[in-house]
Amino acid sequence: MPELPEVESVKRTLAKKLPKGARWTEVKLLRKNLRVPFPKDLEKELLGTEVEGLERRGKFLIFKRSTKDLLSHLGMSGTWRVLKAEEPLKKHDHLVFGFDHGIRFVYNDPRRFGLVDWGGADSPWLKNLGPEPLTKKFNPEYLYALSRGKKLPVKSFLMNAKVVVGVGNIYASEILFYAGVKPHRKTHSLTKLEVSKIVEETKRVLKVAIQSKGSTLKDYKMVNGKSGSFQNSFRVYSKDGKPCQSCGAKIRSQVLSQRSTYWCPKCQK
Numbered sequence: 001m002p003e004l005p006e007v008e009s010v011k012r013t014l015a016k017k018l019p020k021g022a023r024w025t026e027v028k029l030l031r032k033n034l035r036v037p038f039p040k041d042l043e044k045e046l047l048g049t050e051v052e053g054l055e056r057r058g059k060f061l062i063f064k065r066s067t068k069d070l071l072s073h074l075g076m077s078g079t080w081r082v083l084k085a086e087e088p089l090k091k092h093d094h095l096v097f098g099f100d101h102g103i104r105f106v107y108n109d110p111r112r113f114g115l116v117d118w119g120g121a122d123s124p125w126l127k128n129l130g131p132e133p134l135t136k137k138f139n140p141e142y143l144y145a146l147s148r149g150k151k152l153p154v155k156s157f158l159m160n161a162k163v164v165v166g167v168g169n170i171y172a173s174e175i176l177f178y179a180g181v182k183p184h185r186k187t188h189s190l191t192k193l194e195v196s197k198i199v200e201e202t203k204r205v206l207k208v209a210i211q212s213k214g215s216t217l218k219d220y221k222m223v224n225g226k227s228g229s230f231q232n233s234f235r236v237y238s239k240d241g242k243p244c245q246s247c248g249a250k251i252r253s254q255v256l257s258q259r260s261t262y263w264c265p266k267c268q269k
């Protein structure tokens with residue numbers, strides 16, 4: 001499932017193809033819905049209007065407009081690709097955008113957990129989101145205060161978008177490895193030092209992952225099928241039974257809150 005580094009990479013790649021002021025000249029829906037129905041007024045609203053830029057909030061891509069912004073969430077298996085001239089559409093292509101400079105974007109999503117909907121900062125999709133992890137709002141004081149009284153496992157805490165956006169199953173596992181904290185630890189038991197370490201490693205791991213253009217696993221592909229490479233740097237995620245690169249202990253795995261969870265029994269306390 002795409003997490004922050006993957007969505008950020010998609011945004012950067014698409015943004016390069018989308019000069020400021022490009023106008024929609026084509027909006028083609030190939031079905032009525034993804035996870036939720038496409039907005040009924042999508043075509044009417046977009047045609048002829050300008051894209052003022054592409055942004056990201058959490059795992060949402062945002063096509064900025066002077067009126068309503070348009071959100072795209074990739075769900076489990078969504079991808080955007082730039083369509084070459086004369087390239088035919090493929091199975092699971094659900095939405096095509098064409099722009100006046102001749103570029104076309106296509107949204108493909110076999111599992112259809114993604115969504116496309118209107119949204120500004122006050123939209124129901126965005127209004128309850130926590131801080132961006134790479135901003136100053138995500139800091140040790142903030143996270144420590146929020147962690148008090150929380151009995152849930154720290155991994156689930158980190159994956160809650162109300163706490164911090166964009167950290168999913170893969171990066172939560174990797175961040176907690178580097179922070180030296182077991183994923184099952186009850187959140188309220190974290191010390192100030194551990195919380196600081198988690199904040200620091202969240203920022204560091206996500207930055208490195210963005211530089212690697214994310215991780216490519218089964219579902220996620222970069223724009224035009226290109227791969228990210230952060231999966232080659234995984235220390236615990238999907239490494240169960242393999243020796244820890246730091247201490248040699250066998251990496252363990254367990255399903256925690258319905259998600260596969262990986263950790264080193266020696267390096268993480």
Ligand SMILES: [Zn+2]
Pocket residue numbers: 244245246247248249264265266267268
């Ligand atoms: Zn270890």
